[in-house]
Amino acid sequence: MTSIDPAEIAKFEAMAAEWWDPKGKFKPLHMMNPVRLDYIDTQIAAEFGRDRRNLRPFEDLRILDIGCGGGLVSEPMARLGATVVGADAAEGNIAIATLHAQQQGLDIDYRATTAEALVDAGERFDVVLALEIVEHVADPAEFIATCRNLVRPGGLVIASTLNRTAKSFGAAIIGAEWVMRWLPKGTHEWNRFITPDELSGMASAAGLDVVDRYGMVFNPLTWDWSLSHRDLSVNYIMTGRHPA
Numbered sequence: 314m315t316s317i318d319p320a321e322i323a324k325f326e327a328m329a330a331e332w333w334d335p336k337g338k339f340k341p342l343h344m345m346n347p348v349r350l351d352y353i354d355t356q357i358a359a360e361f362g363r364d365r366r367n368l369r370p371f372e373d374l375r376i377l378d379i380g381c382g383g384g385l386v387s388e389p390m391a392r393l394g395a396t397v398v399g400a401d402a403a404e405g406n407i408a409i410a411t412l413h414a415q416q417q418g419l420d421i422d423y424r425a426t427t428a429e430a431l432v433d434a435g436e437r438f439d440v441v442l443a444l445e446i447v448e449h450v451a452d453p454a455e456f457i458a459t460c461r462n463l464v465r466p467g468g469l470v471i472a473s474t475l476n477r478t479a480k481s482f483g484a485a486i487i488g489a490e491w492v493m494r495w496l497p498k499g500t501h502e503w504n505r506f507i508t509p510d511e512l513s514g515m516a517s518a519a520g521l522d523v524v525d526r527y528g529m530v531f532n533p534l535t536w537d538w539s540l541s542h543r544d545l546s547v548n549y550i551m552t553g554r555h556p557a
């Protein structure tokens with residue numbers, strides 16, 4: 314059993330050098346980063362009783378960033394004091410992420426591996442971050458169950474992905490790939506997108522309690538991103554808790 318879809322990994326290998334270019338192929342992730350970090354920081358601080366005003370509020374927390382890419386989220390988690398494992402199936406991503414973290418003076422344990430290999434190795438984390446990866450794995454339900462097996466009781470799985478709606482086809486495929494050309498054509502396959510109810514169902518089936526879910530909304534007029542209770546029609550993020 315593997316979560317790897319080789320064609321998907323090949324797409325990311327081909328783009329690896331661009332991870333830290335805010336104007337490059339990962340521009341949408343750079344743009345979305347402040348809003349998703351705000352959500353993630355809030356969830357973790359609330360669950361583990363941490364004060365976000367502290368310099369290193371996530372000290373002693375062990376966080377897995379699965380499908381970490383270039384480490385756009387692994388790095389801020391390490392800066393907040395967490396012990397971070399960044400894992401990605403694409404070796405090129407791990408090479409880029411490792412180099413960038415070194416340049417930043419950050420200590421992050423980057424590994425070219427998969428979630429299922431980490432389960433086999435007996436790894437356990439306080440938080441598993443699965444950001445913009447479920448739409449790229451072989452079997453999303455199986456993958457979410459694997460993430461659940463990587464968090465200790467009382468821990469969190471935080472996942473973000475794209476909803477499967479007419480609006481997400483317009484925004485993520487036509488807008489981001491064809492018109493804005495932020496992403497190469499074919500980066501995303503709309504039929505692999507997952508509705509919030511489907512993802513909640515997968516989380517529940519895996520034995521996670523869904524804590525909450527928020528839309529991440531791009532406003533083309535102000536060019537900024539915000540969290541929304543109501544609008545989960547394109548990008549969204551969700552937290553599940555492994556019951557203690």
Ligand SMILES: C[S@@+](CC[C@H](N)C(=O)[O-])C[C@H]1O[C@@H](n2cnc3c(N)ncnc32)[C@H](O)[C@@H]1O
Nearest residue numbers: 316317325380381382385401402403444445446
């Ligand atoms: C869209 S990128 C998201 C990167 C990062 N999570 C972020 O949001 O900035 C998806 C990443 O998942 C990785 N990936 C896809 N399938 C994977 C799998 N089965 N196991 C581990 N990593 C995988 C890809 O190589 C790619 O780096």
Ligand SMILES: [Mg+2]
Nearest residue numbers: 445446448501
């Ligand atoms: Mg994606």
